[in-house]
Amino acid sequence: MTSKPKKLQTSGEPNRGRTVKIKGKRFVGSPIRKAKSGDRDQTVSVGHPIRKAKSAEQNNQIPHNSHSKPHISLPSPAIKNAEDSDLIYGRHPVLSALESQRELNRIWVTSRLRYDPRFHNLLLQAKEHGTVIDEVEPKRLDQITEGANHQGIAAQIAPYSYLELTDLIAKAKSVTNDPVIVVAEGIVDPHNLGAIIRTAEAIGAQGLVIPQRRAVGITSTVVKVAAGALENFAVARVINLSRALEELKEAGFWIYGTAATGSEPIHTVRFSGPIVLVIGSEGEGLSLLTQRACDVLVSIPLQGKTPSLNASVAAGMALYEVYRQRSLNTLYLNKLQKPL
Numbered sequence: 001m002t003s004k005p006k007k008l009q010t011s012g013e014p015n016r017g018r019t020v021k022i023k024g025k026r027f028v029g030s031p032i033r034k035a036k037s038g039d040r041d042q043t044v045s046v047g048h049p050i051r052k053a054k055s056a057e058q059n060n061q062i063p064h065n066s067h068s069k070p071h072i073s074l075p076s077p078a079i080k081n082a083e084d085s086d087l088i089y090g091r092h093p094v095l096s097a098l099e100s101q102r103e104l105n106r107i108w109v110t111s112r113l114r115y116d117p118r119f120h121n122l123l124l125q126a127k128e129h130g131t132v133i134d135e136v137e138p139k140r141l142d143q144i145t146e147g148a149n150h151q152g153i154a155a156q157i158a159p160y161s162y163l164e165l166t167d168l169i170a171k172a173k174s175v176t177n178d179p180v181i182v183v184a185e186g187i188v189d190p191h192n193l194g195a196i197i198r199t200a201e202a203i204g205a206q207g208l209v210i211p212q213r214r215a216v217g218i219t220s221t222v223v224k225v226a227a228g229a230l231e232n233f234a235v236a237r238v239i240n241l242s243r244a245l246e247e248l249k250e251a252g253f254w255i256y257g258t259a260a261t262g263s264e265p266i267h268t269v270r271f272s273g274p275i276v277l278v279i280g281s282e283g284e285g286l287s288l289l290t291q292r293a294c295d296v297l298v299s300i301p302l303q304g305k306t307p308s309l310n311a312s313v314a315a316g317m318a319l320y321e322v323y324r325q326r327s328l329n330t331l332y333l334n335k336l337q338k339p340l
Contacts, residue, residue, distance in 0.1 A: 089154035096228030098122040103158040113152040160218035168236040172206035179206040186281030194225025195312035201229035203319040245293040262299030
């Protein structure tokens with residue numbers, strides 16, 4: 001009959017982490033600890049057979065045996081913050097960054113594309129300004145871009161330089177007497193923000209305003225989706241969106257907010273003078289505070305069963321209506337000015 005293992009006696013230095021073998025069985029010794037029971041302190045000597053811990057709370061010891069490697073609990077990898085992303089890739093985004101002389105820290109390029117006439121001189125100029133040029137194999141670019149469609153080139157960009165709102169207003173007014181500025185409230189999807197920027201720049205808007213909190217900033221994904229539009233398009237980032245809208249009003253802008261419950265169908269509104277077009281967040285739309293700050297709430301009439309539009313699609317449709325009205329007015333004025 002097998003006798004029970006003897007109780008471990010510990011004294012002096014605590015034997016934390018020691019493994020003691022008694023009659024073919026191994027025990028983990030833990031330091032003697034005090035445990036209170038009612039009004040009386042008891043000295044408890046802890047010893048138990050080594051076993052796989054079910055959870056961190058049940059057992060913090062690491063099991064060992066001759067047949068398996070020690071199991072070490074590693075912290076879960078942190079989710080990569082989109083704000084810290086600084087990589088752009090693809091021929092058009094990198095080419096636009098090079099042409100606008102945007103600050104680039106490093107460029108990875110295949111030998112075939114490096115000597116392409118479209119890139120060769122621009123890469124030499126970037127190198128003269130301190131950009132590191134690495135000629136790499138396509139497999140290396142696959143690793144850097146995590147398998148994305150890099151088209152043979154990628155670049156590490158410096159953080160985006162936002163404009164102050166006052167500077168954005170002044171710049172917009174220096175271009176035209178009737179500027180258009182887009183305000184995007186709470187857009188969290190970088191693909192949506194990039195699409196809004198691309199459409200706004202293509203239609204002829206003069207800039208974009210985004211909030212600093214609870215919204216995506218100008219990340220590499222935004223740059224990629226914008227497809228070069230950011231090199232010719234100013235963006236201001238503000239702490240308080242309501243104050244920014246008030247500042248735009250004081251500068252002579254008329255504020256139009258897009259909302260499904262807007263009282264004015266967009267095609268019935270006459271867009272004239274300096275205007276601001278406010279686009280709401282995905283799913284929630286404009287906040288009540290922002291709606292109150294708008295002069296007019298406009299809606300896009302829908303005929304199907306889908307209750308709402310994607311934020312970037314709604315922005316595109318609203319911007320095109322502004323462009324359509326202004327182009328018609330321009331054509332009408334040109335006809336009046338022609339001699340009979």
